Each structure stands twice: as C-alpha cells, then as structure tokens.
Amino acid sequence: MHDISSDIPTKAGFVAVVGRPNAGKSTLLNWLVGEKLAMVSKKAQATRKRMNVIVMHGDAQIVFVDTPGIHEKERLLNRFMLQEAIKAIGDCDLVLFLAPAKDPLAHYEKFLALNTKNRPHILVLTKIDEVSNEALLKKIAEYQRYQDRFLALIPVSVTKNVGKEALLEEIARHLPSSPWLYDPEILTTSHIREIYKELIREAIFENLSDEIPYETDVIVEKIEEIPRLDRVYATIVCEKKSQKMILVGKGGSTIKRIGKSAREKMARFSDKKIHLELFVSVKSGWSKTKKTLAEVGYSFD
Incomplete structure (x- = not known):
C-alpha cells in the first residue's frame, strides 16, 4: 500500500448507502470492510445515525456512509432518522441504493423522488440468494425501465459472497480523483x-x-x-x-x-x-x- 502523500493518482469520495429499513445496509458494509463495525439487526430501523466505514480498493479510498432506512413516520426520532438519510444523499459523491431482490419497485421509486439533487447512484440488488435465477432475471428486467437513472445495476449476496469485487470496482470507477481523505489504516471515523x-x-x-x-x-x-x-x-x-x-x-x-x-x-x-x-x-x-x-x-x- 502506498503512502498517503504519494504522487500516484488516487481517488477518494463519500458513498451513501441507502434503502428501506432492513434492506441489509449494515450487513453489506461489514461484508465489504471485512470487519464488524455497523450495527446489524433483523429488526427494521436498527440504525439511527450515519456512520462512516472506510474501504481501500486499489488506489481508491471509499468512505461509505451507513444511514438509517428511508421511511416516513411521525415520531420525532423517526423524522431525525429520515433527515440523516436525506442529508447523506445530498452530501455524498455517489449513492448506493440497496434493493432486496424480493422487493417491489415502489421503494426505489420513493428514493428517486427523495434524490432531489440527482446524485449519481448505483442500484445494488441484495439478497439474490433468496430468489430463483428466473425471478432474479425478471426483477432485473423490471428495473430496466429506469436504466437511464442509475449508473449500474449490481446483484450481490453477502450469504453466498457474490458480487463484492464487481461492486467495489464499479464504485471506484465513479469516484473523483482526489488524495485520500483519511489514514488508509483506519476502518471508521467513528469514535x-x-x-x-x-x-x-x-x-x-x-x-x-x-x-x-x-x-x-x-x-x-x-x-x-x-x-x-x-x-x-x-x-x-x-x-x-x-x-x-x-x-x-x-x-x-x-x-x-x-x-x-x-x-x-x-x-x-x-x-x-x-x-x-x-x-x-x-x-x-x-x-x-x-x-x-x-x-x-x-x-x-
């Protein structure tokens, strides 16, 4: 790994990870970084605040921002959580929208409506191990009607360890040229x-x-x-x-x-x-x- 002050061209940027509650955001991040950092629970709305998780991939430093699930409820805490997700979308260089393979397109359509600044995004089809190949192909075909809105569609399965390299490569491809933002040895900016x-x-x-x-x-x-x-x-x-x-x-x-x-x-x-x-x-x-x-x-x- 080269020095943070090296003259070799590097990339770095913030990538917001968003989706409905329980879409698998924290699980995906822990898988990508190879460490247990983000809170994982089978219960929806477990994550309440943004958390930065840093992944080095070649000459790219990817700063993932774990966010609460996108949902609308009247409770003040839920409104804070929605605000956290929307702020992360607005502040980042790139967005990953996580769509479980069994989900209807309505969740993605809600995200498109919230993405008022038109931040570029990659559509990540998660939990593909839970559906048949036929159902997966059908779901991919459904999302094609929005193909002019997303940069790429990447199917992944944390359980089967499928799609990690393809996803990191695609993210790195779209990050801006920049010196690394943090020491490459650290995994998170959280205290x-x-x-x-x-x-x-x-x-x-x-x-x-x-x-x-x-x-x-x-x-x-x-x-x-x-x-x-x-x-x-x-x-x-x-x-x-x-x-x-x-x-x-x-x-x-x-x-x-x-x-x-x-x-x-x-x-x-x-x-x-x-x-x-x-x-x-x-x-x-x-x-x-x-x-x-x-x-x-x-x-x-």
Whole structure:
C-alpha cells in the first residue's frame, strides 16, 4: 500500500448507502470492510445515525456512509432518522441504493423522488440468494425501465459472497480523483464511544423483543482505557418504569445477559478485555422532544 502523500493518482469520495429499513445496509458494509463495525439487526430501523466505514480498493479510498432506512413516520426520532438519510444523499459523491431482490419497485421509486439533487447512484440488488435465477432475471428486467437513472445495476449476496469485487470496482470507477481523505489504516471515523454505544444497542435488540429496543437508547458515560483493558460505564435509557423492569429482569437476569453479549462484542472489536458497568434509567418521553433527543445524541440541524 502506498503512502498517503504519494504522487500516484488516487481517488477518494463519500458513498451513501441507502434503502428501506432492513434492506441489509449494515450487513453489506461489514461484508465489504471485512470487519464488524455497523450495527446489524433483523429488526427494521436498527440504525439511527450515519456512520462512516472506510474501504481501500486499489488506489481508491471509499468512505461509505451507513444511514438509517428511508421511511416516513411521525415520531420525532423517526423524522431525525429520515433527515440523516436525506442529508447523506445530498452530501455524498455517489449513492448506493440497496434493493432486496424480493422487493417491489415502489421503494426505489420513493428514493428517486427523495434524490432531489440527482446524485449519481448505483442500484445494488441484495439478497439474490433468496430468489430463483428466473425471478432474479425478471426483477432485473423490471428495473430496466429506469436504466437511464442509475449508473449500474449490481446483484450481490453477502450469504453466498457474490458480487463484492464487481461492486467495489464499479464504485471506484465513479469516484473523483482526489488524495485520500483519511489514514488508509483506519476502518471508521467513528469514535470508540460511538462504536461501543452501537454494540450495546445491538445486544439490547438481540435480547429483547417487541417495542422495547425501539424505545431505548444508550449513553456511554465514561471510558477508561488502559493497555489491555477498557472500563466502560454506560446507561440504557428507556421511556417507562415497566420497561426498566423488563430490561433489568428478575434478579437482574436480563441486564446481565445484555451485558455479557455486549462485552463479547466489544472485546471482539477492540481486542481488549472489557469491564462493562450497565445502568438503566427512565427518561420519560426522551424520544419525543428535540431537547431530550439531543441529550441522548440525536441533534437536529
């Protein structure tokens, strides 16, 4: 790998990864970078904020921007998430629109309506392993009516490891000539505090069902870093006392399970031992006002 200040021509740019909730955006990014960075959950709307994930491909530095799913709901937090996705589209050099192979074209048509700045985009057909070859060809044919709107259509399957090289090549081809924007050794511009927050949130999603994960969030209060150990102090914020009781569980069983899962994820990411202290706090209506959302880390412009 050549030096960041090398005279060899390089490319670099920001690539927004968008699609409906649960289209596989975070899964795709973790696959492309080869590391577990972005939060993955089978539950829709798990991702709440943008996160940069950096992939080096030849002489190109691709800065992917993971975004919340494109959806329209009245809740203030959902409006923040939609704003995050729209801002990412407007700020980037290129957009990847992820369309699961079983999806109707309506989601893509909604994206076209939101892409008011006509940012160039690549259509990525995901989860192709879930449909037959015949159904896949039929779906590709359906998208051809919009072929003058997208730069390319790339079918991929993370499960079968299909399409990665073709996708990275196509992205690199359309990036502007530019010096690299970040040290080529780093994988994300997110701080360790943000990554630990997302890993704790992922543990909550995995260990609780129904609405509770959507009405909770995590504040990482403090991290003490020493060479082979991180001490992490974090608070899970919920809306109601009844939710706190469920989060804590009988005799603390649920919070212990969440903590164990989160510690394992954090240790895998940091390659360090993790001492995690988790607290649960009730902040009634935290997701319903701009002031309380900002306290949890979601600030509107």
